[in-house]
Amino acid sequence: MQWSRNHRLIACWLAALLLLGPAAAARKRKLPKPGFNLFSVKQDIELGRAGAKEIESKVELVTDEQVNRYVQTIGRKLAATRYAGDFPYTFKVVRDDAINAFALPGGPTYVNTGLILAAENEAQLAGVMGHEIAHVALRHGTSQASKANFIQIAAIIGSGLLGGGSITSELARLGISFGASSVLLKYSRSAEKQADILGAYIVHDAGYNPVEMARFFEKLQAETGKRSKIATFFSTHPDPGNRMQRIEEEVPYMAPREYDAGSGRLPEIQKRLRALGAAGPPAGEKAPARRTPRTSPERSSKPAPQTGPPSAARLSRPPRIALPSGSFRTYRGRGFSFRYPGNWRVYEGEDASVTVAPPDAVTQARGKGLTVVRGAIFGFLAGAALQQASLAEATRLLVKRFQSANPSLRPVNRQPTPMTLSGRPALLTTLFSDSPYEGETEIDLLVTVKTRDGLFYAVFAAPQRDFRAFQPAFRGILNSVLLSN
Numbered sequence: 001m002q003w004s005r006n007h008r009l010i011a012c013w014l015a016a017l018l019l020l021g022p023a024a025a026a027r028k029r030k031l032p033k034p035g036f037n038l039f040s041v042k043q044d045i046e047l048g049r050a051g052a053k054e055i056e057s058k059v060e061l062v063t064d065e066q067v068n069r070y071v072q073t074i075g076r077k078l079a080a081t082r083y084a085g086d087f088p089y090t091f092k093v094v095r096d097d098a099i100n101a102f103a104l105p106g107g108p109t110y111v112n113t114g115l116i117l118a119a120e121n122e123a124q125l126a127g128v129m130g131h132e133i134a135h136v137a138l139r140h141g142t143s144q145a146s147k148a149n150f151i152q153i154a155a156i157i158g159s160g161l162l163g164g165g166s167i168t169s170e171l172a173r174l175g176i177s178f179g180a181s182s183v184l185l186k187y188s189r190s191a192e193k194q195a196d197i198l199g200a201y202i203v204h205d206a207g208y209n210p211v212e213m214a215r216f217f218e219k220l221q222a223e224t225g226k227r228s229k230i231a232t233f234f235s236t237h238p239d240p241g242n243r244m245q246r247i248e249e250e251v252p253y254m255a256p257r258e259y260d261a262g263s264g265r266l267p268e269i270q271k272r273l274r275a276l277g278a279a280g281p282p283a284g285e286k287a288p289a290r291r292t293p294r295t296s297p298e299r300s301s302k303p304a305p306q307t308g309p310p311s312a313a314r315l316s317r318p319p320r321i322a323l324p325s326g327s328f329r330t331y332r333g334r335g336f337s338f339r340y341p342g343n344w345r346v347y348e349g350e351d352a353s354v355t356v357a358p359p360d361a362v363t364q365a366r367g368k369g370l371t372v373v374r375g376a377i378f379g380f381l382a383g384a385a386l387q388q389a390s391l392a393e394a395t396r397l398l399v400k401r402f403q404s405a406n407p408s409l410r411p412v413n414r415q416p417t418p419m420t421l422s423g424r425p426a427l428l429t430t431l432f433s434d435s436p437y438e439g440e441t442e443i444d445l446l447v448t449v450k451t452r453d454g455l456f457y458a459v460f461a462a463p464q465r466d467f468r469a470f471q472p473a474f475r476g477i478l479n480s481v482l483l484s485n
């Protein structure tokens with residue numbers, strides 16, 4: 001499928017890496033670790049095996065070889081990552097319309113047909129599976145059981161009964177089973193947070209965009225009220241809140257890579273499942289499949305101009321992306337100058353801001369500001385309040401100003417990164433926003449410097465998936481900025 005081949009998103013850390021050098025991105029992150037647990041890893045595995053037998057006697061497994069192989073291939077990629085731990089993972093498909101997945105201690109992982117049908121792309125399906133694998137790797141099930149039934153479980157383990165084939169019956173006497181509200185499968189909010197974070201690293205490592213995982217969870221959460229098919233997932237995986245933000249905060253810590261694991265076979269597998277009689281979201285409820293054709297660069301057909309309304313901005317992607325040409329021109333404004341790619345256009349705004357962008361980039365007035373889908377914007381924020389403000393305070397004011405025009409704008413890190421621009425102290429703030437392109441995330445790099453004319457700013461914007469292509473041009477522009485006041 002076209003979609004998945006094009007779905008090579010580059011994480012925003014590239015921004016910091018390429019603008020500032022490797023030091024900025026080479027930070028270490030503390031990842032969640034397994035917590036208190038009375039069970040041994042071996043007992044996790046035994047317990048999961050017994051639970052799998054019990055569960056598989058009650059549910060209907062999909063036997064279609066292609067469907068199974070598809071899910072197993074994704075699962076194996078995820079299980080092979082260094083964050084998945086050393087567990088004997090298995091992946092099976094349960095014929096159930098409820099949008100759900102679950103994993104037993106030690107690795108048996110189940111994906112419902114309803115979940116496969118609800119996913120918009122393979123990265124979302126992989127995201128949920130990665131989240132389940134994270135629960136296994138962090139041993140959340142047995143950790144929670146250990147905390148809830150500390151004395152009894154310690155006694156069972158002490159008696160040596162565990163591992164003698166009667167684990168499930170012994171635990172059943174404590175009320176611990178693999179039922180829907182089992183302490184082994186019903187996670188706390190803090191376990192959810194941990195599984196989101198570790199799951200993000202698992203899918204990233206396997207080659208899937210972790211932001212898709214968060215996006216899928218948030219989408220499901222938003223629809224829970226409307227659709228009872230979703231409720232089961234959140235009854236065992238309670239929404240810890242701010243999922244998207246939490247994942248996006250991790251992205252700058254992840255190693256660079258292209259998200260190229262998608263096989264593009266999801267639509268075909270979904271078709272197969274429907275033919276087998278599985279039911280997904282009712283027609284009309286599911287978001288339409290994204291069509292994002294990207295033709296080869298040598299094609300020169302002009303895209304139709306995009307003149308969509310600013311806030312209802314859900315545009316389809318123009319068919320061609322004009323990459324920056326090698327030659328540069330110089331723009332001289334009041335108090336600053338910079339060089340920009342020769343095939344880009346200059347747009348001078350009413351508020352004395354200047355935008356440079358490829359000729360086919362969508363630009364539109366929104367309030368006072370200009371929304372540029374791909375390109376760079378320069379300007380000054382002036383005002384008495386700014387005279388006394390520190391660079392960081394002035395930058396916060398500017399971000400607030402931008403946010404009033406575009407409420408989806410959100411900083412990725414709590415603290416901007418210090419840098420130098422035109423020999424002066426500057427701050428780099430990385431922001432995400434909803435791209436006017438259907439369902440995409442836009443990266444906005446904001447560089448700010450205090451000058452006698454006010455706060456100078458430069459914004460470099462591109463959809464996440466295009467960011468790498470624009471990186472050399474953005475860096476060239478940024479390095480050429482000269483401030484004169």
Ligand SMILES: [Zn+2]
Pocket residue numbers: 131135187191192195236237238
């Ligand atoms: Zn969970």
